[in-house]
Structures are given as structure tokens and as C-alpha cells.
Amino acid sequence: MDIEAIKINIGTEIQDLASLEALEELRVKYLGRKGVLAELTGSIPGLPVEARAAFGQSVNALKNKITLLIEEKKKLLAAPAAGGSAERVDIGMPGIVHEPGRLHPLTQVTREICAIFTRMGFSIIEGPEIETEFNNFTGLNIPLEHPSREAFDTFYLKADHRAPTTDHLLLRSHTSPVQIRVMKEKKPPLAVVVPGRVYRPDAVDASHSFMFHQIEGFIVDKNIRFSDLKGILEFFAKQVFGQDILMRFRPHFFPFTEPSAEVDISCVICKAKGCSACGRKGWIEILGSGMIHPNVFKHVGYDPKKYSGFAFGMGVERIAMLKYGINDIRLFYENDLRFLKQF
Numbered sequence: 584m585d586i587e588a589i590k591i592n593i594g595t596e597i598q599d600l601a602s603l604e605a606l607e608e609l610r611v612k613y614l615g616r617k618g619v620l621a622e623l624t625g626s627i628p629g630l631p632v633e634a635r636a637a638f639g640q641s642v643n644a645l646k647n648k649i650t651l652l653i654e655e656k657k658k659l660l661a662a663p664a665a666g667g668s669a670e671r672v673d674i675g676m677p678g679i680v681h682e683p684g685r686l687h688p689l690t691q692v693t694r695e696i697c698a699i700f701t702r703m704g705f706s707i708i709e710g711p712e713i714e715t716e717f718n719n720f721t722g723l724n725i726p727l728e729h730p731s732r733e734a735f736d737t738f739y740l741k742a743d744h745r746a747p748t749t750d751h752l753l754l755r756s757h758t759s760p761v762q763i764r765v766m767k768e769k770k771p772p773l774a775v776v777v778p779g780r781v782y783r784p785d786a787v788d789a790s791h792s793f794m795f796h797q798i799e800g801f802i803v804d805k806n807i808r809f810s811d812l813k814g815i816l817e818f819f820a821k822q823v824f825g826q827d828i829l830m831r832f833r834p835h836f837f838p839f840t841e842p843s844a845e846v847d848i849s850c851v852i853c854k855a856k857g858c859s860a861c862g863r864k865g866w867i868e869i870l871g872s873g874m875i876h877p878n879v880f881k882h883v884g885y886d887p888k889k890y891s892g893f894a895f896g897m898g899v900e901r902i903a904m905l906k907y908g909i910n911d912i913r914l915f916y917e918n919d920l921r922f923l924k925q926f
């Protein structure tokens with residue numbers, strides 16, 4: 584057995600091993616009681632006296648080298664990622680649960696309402712929250728002296744908003760300015776719903792917030808009638824609140840529609856008999872609506888003799904509160920998981 588040959592080959596022999604069992608076999612083969620090294624040691628007495636010491640030292644050096652290589656290989660094979668740096672996956676370990684998120688109830692209701700109208704052929708269009716006085720008021724036939732244009736009813740971006748014939752910027756107080764934007768840009772036929780945030784300087788309480796959400800809808804075409812408005816809103820109300828609800832139109836005034844009506848549905852709790860939720864009236868208001876005023880058409884360059892249309896607007900919070908029986912609007916904005924997890 585040639586010591587030099589063993590020295591050269593032992594490195595690659597160990598490197599090629601893939602398991603601790605194979606390494607143990609190799610250890611026994613070289614370092615075992617009847618192994619290669621023992622055999623070499625056993626051959627010493629047969630050597631010439633002057634050669635024995637040097638040969639003995641070479642055998643010892645080889646033994647140390649093999650021992651060292653085996654120890655290193657053992658560590659490598661026992662390491663968590665055998666043979667490399669890749670992470671080992673322990674499939675027996677308990678997992679980390681990531682709870683699925685969900686949409687905010689106002690987002691859910693907004694999407695539900697928009698989906699009902701898109702199924703009827705409406706498009707969804709959004710507009711900016713900062714608007715001009717023209718789009719928010721003048722274009723919608725709301726005269727300069729109208730109380731809603733006062734600073735205590737609208738957030739103006741500059742304080743001198745009351746100077747006459749101005750067109751200052753403001754935070755839109757309703758989604759209706761998008762009507763003006765769309766009609767200025769497109770020609771009829773139009774069928775559009777407009778979801779979005781609106782702002783009013785209201786003190787925050789259980790039913791008011793300085794910011795809330797509206798959905799506006801309007802149709803413009805030839806021969807659009809009040810009966811079209813009624814049919815579409817009845818379909819909408821029954822989709823949201825159930826087929827057995829009743830609906831009624833109550834005459835009202837809005838500057839941008841003529842005639843105008845507020846729309847009530849029968850109380851979902853008492854079925855129109857009267858309870859504390861509906862103030863003993865049996866009816867609950869859900870939205871405002873009407874036929875688009877001819878002056879609005881004139882402002883956007885439509886001929887009111889040629890076209891007619893209707894518009895409606897509703898508060899998303901109000902619809903959500905009625906739908907889920909929520910009694911305080913502030914719950915929507917507090918990010919309390921105990922509330923949000925119910926939807």
C-alpha cells in the first residue's frame with residue numbers, strides 16, 4: 584500500500600461521499616482496527632530498522648489528515664442544508680396564519696350599488712374632489728345667492744369666495760359636478776354613475792361627517808321620461824333592500840332637477856307599520872332625484888328641446904347604515920376591527 588497514492592486519492596474519495604453512513608464505512612476502511620492504517624502500522628516491524636521511524640511518521644501524518652477530512656465532511660453532512668446553503672423546509676412545523684383582508688363596508692356597498700347600475704348599461708366615471716364653483720354650483724343651476732354656496736356650507740380653498748362672478752376652487756359638496764364635466768365632454772346618449780367623496784363643513788355626530796360618500800347617476804337621451812327614472816330606481820332599491828319593499832316618490836325641490844322628488848322605501852325593519860328606526864313613519868328616505876333642469880343642459884351646450892334626462896344622488900353611508908342596521912356614521916371612519924370584521 585503506497586502512502587503517497589492514498590494521500591492523493593483520499594481527498595476526492597471523501598468529497599464524493601453523500602451520506603454519513605458512507606462516511607462511516609470509509610472511516611472503518613482506513614482507520615478501523617483492521618483498516619488500511621492499521622495494516623500499514625503492522626508492516627513497520629518488517630521494514631529495515633533505519634526506515635521504520637520515517638515510515639511511522641508518514642503513517643501518523645496520513646492518519647491525522649484522514650481524521651481531519653472525515654471530521655470536516657461529517658460537519659458538512661450534518662449541517663441543516665446538506666451540502667449547501669439552501670434553506671431546509673421543515674414541513675412538520677406549525678405555519679404562520681395570515682388572515683385574509685377584506686374590503687371596507689363602504690367600498691363593498693359602493694361596488695354593489697355601482698354593479699347594479701353597470702348591469703343596466705351605466706358606465707362608472709369618477710371626478711376630482713377639488714372642483715370649480717361653476718361645476719359645483721353655477722352649472723347645476725344653483726344661483727349665487729343660494730345658501731349652500733355660503734362658506735359655512737362649503738369648503739372653499741380661499742377665504743374671499745364671495746366676490747361676485749368668481750369661479751373659485753372648493754372641495755366638492757356633492758358628486759353632481761361630474762354631470763357637468765361629462766356633459767361638457769360627451770354627447771348623448773349618456774348613462775353614468777359617479778361614486779366618490781364629498782365634503783361639507785358639518786359638525787361630526789352620529790349622522791353627520793365633514794366627509795362622506797355619494798353615488799350620483801344620470802341618463803341623457805331623447806325621450807327620457809320620469810317613468811324611466813321610476814323604473815330604474817325601483818329596480819335598484821329592490822336589488823339592494825329586497826323584492827318585497829315598497830317605494831314612493833315625494834315631491835321636493837332641487838335647483839338642478841325639475842320636477843324633483845325624494846325617494847322613500849318602506850321601512851325594512853317594521854315593513855311600513857312604523858317603528859323607532861323610521862320615526863313611526865313606516866318610510867325611510869334613500870335618495871334624491873328628478874328630471875335634469877333645462878338650465879343645466881343650456882350650461883353644457885345641450886338643446887333642452889332635443890334632449891331630456893334624469894339624475895339621482897344617494898349617500899353611500901346612509902344606504903350602508905340602512906342595509907346593515909348601523910346607527911352611527913362615525914363607525915365607518917374609526918378603523919375599529921371589531922366593527923370592520925363584521926362585514
Ligand SMILES: [Zn+2]
Nearest residue numbers: 850853858861
Ligand atoms: Zn320602521
